[in-house]
Amino acid sequence: MLSLKYISLLQYKNYLKETFSFDKQVIGIYGNNGVGKTNLLDAIYYLSFTRSYFYKSDLQNVHHGQSGFRIEGEFDAGGQDQKVICILRETGKKEVSLNNEMYQRLSAHIGRFPSVIITPDDARIITEGSDERRRYADALLCQLDPQYLQYLIEYNRLLQQRNNLLRALADRVTHDKILLDVFDAQLLVPGAYIFVRRQDFFRELLPAIKAIYQYIAGSDDDLELSYQSDLSHFSFAELLHKTRDRDMLLQRTHMGIHKDDIELRLKGQQFKNIASQGQRKSLLFAMKLAEYDVLKTTKGFAPLILLDDVFEKLDATRMHQLLERVCSPGNGQLFITDTHGNRIREHLEELSVDYSMIGLSGR
DSSP: EEEEEEEEEEEEEEEEEEEOOSSSSSEEOOOSSTSHHHHHHHHHHHHHSSSSSSSSSGGGGGGGTTTEEEEEEEEEEEEEEEEEEEOOOTTOEEEEETTTTEEESSGGGTTSSSSSEEEEGGGHHSSSHHHHHHHHHHHHHHHHHHHHHHHHHHHHHHHHHHHHHHHHHTTTTTOOHHHHHHHHHHHHHHHHHHHHHHHHHHHHHHHHHHHHHHHSSSSOOEEEEEEGGGTSSSSSHHHHTTTTHHHHHTTSSSGGGGGGEEEEETTTEEEHHHHHHHHHHHHHHHHHHHHHHHHHHHHHHEEEEEEGGGGGGGHHHHHHHHHHSSSSSOOOEEEESSSOOOHHHHHHHHHTEEEEEEEOOOO
């Protein structure tokens, strides 16, 4: 069992200084828009991932007029207290510690305290480009497989260096094509590992997503999900060799595992082009619940689940099905936000779950 006992925020987003204690399996957080409900969930997410879910730059998380922040939280992980502290110094340096021992590599923290977040912005996983679906898959795989995380970091670093070289060759800043051979050779091991890991993983995940979709929507709607990768047709070495001339023309590496996608189709057509709002919401929640189930099965305990403003996105029936699934006995701690506290209470009391409420007001 994993649960968060408390969180203390200092100069984080709209919180100058605040501490929240959590003593139930389900915590409802309510208040008007703009009072910090989403920011509180994001701080909890930060304790799991050492970064914000919403902002790439840590500077965007600093309270207005301040120059750094501190987040402290204590987890109960299988009966053991685990204190996590995340600090952004005034210098811009980030420090993360577990039980007062500083991490040398932040990546070593990922997966220790798994969590799944669902927000209104997540609709982009369905409606936007392949970047969003890769981000969804990578966030899950990185919590499951430390080697995958390390290879992903390495691959992205090498890819950026290769693209920089392609631009330098195009601008005639350098003529050293031998270095291109070096980067190609270095990309092979991480690229091949990521491809094989994704391929094996999606073979199990995609049918699970479809089954959950059918549960939420009441029908499978002729939904088709498939993993698409350039490496399905060529080895990575062949791919880099045969596309080199075009890469030099485009000044970027235009094929590889960084272009992988989960193809979503409905009745044989692109899902986002013909799906109703209800079908889009059902698929999004199916993908997130599949993520939750995989983490629970693999880790041996349920991850935290963070639901931000989902009442506005689902009808009453779908909302009840979602909560029924994540609030069942043996599942993990749930944090859920809404503008209306009574709406949270009604749903949770109908399910007879143990919960507490936190009301936020403007600061």
